[in-house]
Amino acid sequence: MFGDLTFGISEGEKIGLVARNGTGKTTLLKILAGKEAPDSGKIIPRNGLRIGYLEQLPQFPAGATVLEACLSSAGTVVNTVKAYHTALDSGSETEIAEAMHRMDAEGAWDYEQRLTQMLSQLNINDLSALVENLSGGQRKRVALAAAILENPDFLILDEPTNHLDIAATEWLEDYLSRSRLTIFMVTHDRYFLDRVCNRIFEIDNTELFTYDGNYDYYLRRRAERHQAAAAELDRVRNTLRKEQDWMNRQPQARAGKAKYRIDAYYSLVERSRGGAKEKDVSLDVKSSRIGSKIFEARNINKRFGDKVILNGFTYDFAKGEKVGIVGGNGVGKSTFVKMLTGLLPQDSGEWNVGETVRFGYYSQEGLELNPDKKVIDAVTELADDIVVNGNQHFTPMQFLKRFLFEPADQQKYIGGLSGGERCRLQLAVVMMRSPNFLILDEPTNDLDIMTLTVLEEYLREFDGCVIVISHDRYFLDSITDHLFVMEGEGTVKDFPGNYSEYREWRKAQEKNAEKTTAAPADKQPKKEKTPKKERKTYAERKEFEQLEKDIEALNAEKSELEQQFNSGGESEQIWKAAQRYEEVKNLLDEKEMRWLELDEKD
Numbered sequence: 001m002f003g004d005l006t007f008g009i010s011e012g013e014k015i016g017l018v019a020r021n022g023t024g025k026t027t028l029l030k031i032l033a034g035k036e037a038p039d040s041g042k043i044i045p046r047n048g049l050r051i052g053y054l055e056q057l058p059q060f061p062a063g064a065t066v067l068e069a070c071l072s073s074a075g076t077v078v079n080t081v082k083a084y085h086t087a088l089d090s091g092s093e094t095e096i097a098e099a100m101h102r103m104d105a106e107g108a109w110d111y112e113q114r115l116t117q118m119l120s121q122l123n124i125n126d127l128s129a130l131v132e133n134l135s136g137g138q139r140k141r142v143a144l145a146a147a148i149l150e151n152p153d154f155l156i157l158d159e160p161t162n163h164l165d166i167a168a169t170e171w172l173e174d175y176l177s178r179s180r181l182t183i184f185m186v187t188h189d190r191y192f193l194d195r196v197c198n199r200i201f202e203i204d205n206t207e208l209f210t211y212d213g214n215y216d217y218y219l220r221r222r223a224e225r226h227q228a229a230a231a232e233l234d235r236v237r238n239t240l241r242k243e244q245d246w247m248n249r250q251p252q253a254r255a256g257k258a259k260y261r262i263d264a265y266y267s268l269v270e271r272s273r274g275g276a277k278e279k280d281v282s283l284d285v286k287s288s289r290i291g292s293k294i295f296e297a298r299n300i301n302k303r304f305g306d307k308v309i310l311n312g313f314t315y316d317f318a319k320g321e322k323v324g325i326v327g328g329n330g331v332g333k334s335t336f337v338k339m340l341t342g343l344l345p346q347d348s349g350e351w352n353v354g355e356t357v358r359f360g361y362y363s364q365e366g367l368e369l370n371p372d373k374k375v376i377d378a379v380t381e382l383a384d385d386i387v388v389n390g391n392q393h394f395t396p397m398q399f400l401k402r403f404l405f406e407p408a409d410q411q412k413y414i415g416g417l418s419g420g421e422r423c424r425l426q427l428a429v430v431m432m433r434s435p436n437f438l439i440l441d442e443p444t445n446d447l448d449i450m451t452l453t454v455l456e457e458y459l460r461e462f463d464g465c466v467i468v469i470s471h472d473r474y475f476l477d478s479i480t481d482h483l484f485v486m487e488g489e490g491t492v493k494d495f496p497g498n499y500s501e502y503r504e505w506r507k508a509q510e511k512n513a514e515k516t517t518a519a520p521a522d523k524q525p526k527k528e529k530t531p532k533k534e535r536k537t538y539a540e541r542k543e544f545e546q547l548e549k550d551i552e553a554l555n556a557e558k559s560e561l562e563q564q565f566n567s568g569g570e571s572e573q574i575w576k577a578a579q580r581y582e583e584v585k586n587l588l589d590e591k592e593m594r595w596l597e598l599d600e601k602d
Contacts, residue, residue: 002028005041005208007201009154014176014183016193016215019203021420021448025186026056026158028203032184033156045154052152056159056419058143060131067127070115070146080108081115085127110543111149118145121171123329137163137329144172157185161192162445165329166471166499188449190215190474290436290464293354294319295340300349302332302339303490309335311490313349322459322466324476326499327486333469334364336486337439340467360435362426364442364469371415375405375425378414379432386432403428419446427455436464444472473499544598547591554588 002024009015019025030036031043033053045051060069067085071078080102087099103109119125122141131142140163147155161169169192176183176196187193193200193215200211200218209225211218294317302309309332325333338344340351341361369378379396386394394402400410403424417425423446430438438459444452456478459466470476476483476499483495483502495502561581564574 002203002208003206005203007208007210009182009184011153011182012180013199014181014197015185015199015201016197017184017186017201017203018193018215018218018449020450021418021446023203023206025203029053029156029158029184029186049154050150050152052147052150052155054143054147054155054157054160056162058139060139060143062132064131065127066119066124066129066131066134066142069131069142070119070127070149072146077106077108077111080106081112084108084112089128107546110546113543115145115149118148121175122168135163135329137165140164141168148175152181154182154184157183157187159187159446160185161187161189161471164471166326166473167328169471169473188444188447188452189472190449290319290358291354291356292319294321294357294437294465295351295353298350298352300339300351301347301490302335302344303347307332308490310339310346310492313490313492315494317465320463320465322462322479322481323468324480324483324499325467325469325486326476326483326502328488331486331488333486334441336484337361337441337467337469341439357437358433358435360430360433360438362430362438362440362443364445369414369425369429371413373414374411375400375414375417376410379429382429383432387434399432400425400428420448420451423447424451438462438464438466438468440466440468440470442469442471444470444475473503544595547595547598550591551588551595554584554591558584558588 005028017025017028027036031038033051034043035053061072064072067082071082080099084099084103087095090096103112119127119142122145124138124141124145131139134142140160144160147157160172164172169189173192173195183196185197195214197214198212200213200215202209202211202218202222209222211221213221296317297313297315300310300313325336327333335344339346341359373381376396379400384396386396386399397407397410401407405421405424405428409421412421414422414425423443427443443455447455452472452475456475459468459479466479468476468479480498482497483499485493485495485502487493495505497505558581561577561584564577
């Protein structure tokens with residue numbers, strides 16, 4: 001855990017917290033959110049500060065619908081939107097008319113539009129669905145929408161990208177990077193950290209280090225800090241060796257010497273113990289020998305009712321291939337690998353697996369171990385003598401220590417392990433069989449960045465084959481040679497590159513498609529009549545009217561600020577006015593662009 005942390009957060013900062021599992025990241029977030037009290041010290045928020053908090057595992061009231069979960073906060077506007085949706089569900093024209101009148105009076109149309117638009121972007125379309133019946137990923141998205149819709153001044157996010165597919169992660173990344181929210185987050189998604197955050201906090205050996213830049217900047221500065229610390233430690237230890245010789249002399253040889261030198265010696269001893277490197281997971285388990293024949297897929301078909309997962313999939317895997325599987329939620333990525341490992345049967349077709357292939361399967365569902373058993377007992381039941389790399393023998397206790405399970409941790413019950421501990425235990429169980437074909441289904445959830453880095457290095461050097469399903473774009477880019485893109489309706493395309501390359505290719509394809517669609521229209525003769533404009537919706541008409549008022553008010557404020565600059569004044573006042581002037585200009589640009597968009601409609 002951490003101790004004696006002191007820091008401040010300024011308005012508009014977007015801070016990412018980086019630390020190993022078990023150092024108290026979630027605890028710190030709960031303290032900042034007011035959910036837990038610190039053992040000592042104080043949290044001093046600004047007066048009237050509105051805090052939004054996304055928990056790692058969101059909890060909702062029993063029987064709550066998606067709409068109720070998103071509108072859980074109190075407030076006149078929220079209650080008006082609730083009443084509006086209740087009226088819509090009733091079908092009563094009188095109730096709907098009254099509700100619309102209240103929406104108009106409270107100016108609630110903008111809030112309602114944000115609600116439906118945000119849920120749509122997060123692929124949540126049924127507002128009446130019970131939250132308890134949703135998948136873990138869907139519940140996370142509902143909680144995320146609810147936290148943002150509360151319109152907080154300070155938004156605290158605990159693993160916001162966990163269980164989100166790549167499309168939803170990229171939407172959230174774009175939304176947060178453009179917003180003016182103050183954000184404090186914990187995430188293992190390094191691209192997300194790099195593109196959203198402008199400041200990084202790191203907890204290392206219970207101390208807090210701050211870096212004023214994004215994740216890429218943090219990596220460079222952290223390496224410099226470690227190099228400087230290592231150089232200082234070498235200097236201290238060299239000095240200590242000289243002082244040790246002096247201290248080892250006979251006591252009479254030291255008689256009359258200054259006491260400060262003896263005190264300085266003991267100080268050096270303490271400093272020389274610093275810089276003890278934290279242990280990393282040890283993944284130096286080589287793959288067992290794998291023959292030239294890996295496996296062949298021949299005309300594989302699979303469907304659940306009307307939902308087609310695979311349609312005539314055929315492929316020959318080669319030795320050393322590292323493949324990433326990407327696609328939207330529900331296209332069948334996990335089903336694909338379960339068929340490959342024999343956990344699910346295909347409807348037709350066949351897998352021809354080589355005789356030397358030994359699968360290691362890391363499942364998204366997690367461990368199939370008894371939660372009422374202790375860690376050491378469960379692993380001992382699997383094997384009491386673990387042989388890796390052909391000739392290295394380990395007891396279960398020794399092998400678990402390589403995955404950071406100290407003897408005390410090995411006595412924990414599996415059901416009481418943290419998310420990160422469960423992931424490390426599952427990795428240990430997979431690796432103890434020395435597999436030569438690794439299948440990893442969402443391995444990055446709940447692992448800290450340091451452990452992810454070790455896993456990536458291991459997989460890059462792994463001699464066998466790897467198939468990985470992940471929403472972590474950095475992880476995919478680090479280890480995959482090519483991608484299976486599952487597009488739905490049983491279609492699987494083989495893309496020869498990593499995820500970032502695929503994303504750029506897809507953008508280029510979309511642009512070309514737009515040009516192709518627009519080309520025939522350019523060749524057609526111009527019509528004499530101007531095409532009819534699209535009509536504004538009721539909410540858009542209200543928004544258009546409000547925009548005109550806002551633009552007028554902002555222009556007036558801009559003129560006042562310009563007068564302040566010309567009249568002179570105290571430097572602090574001028575500085576504040578300059579800051580506000582930039583904000584007003586940005587707001588004017590946004591609102592004028594939106595006004596122009598709506599003005600195109602009748």
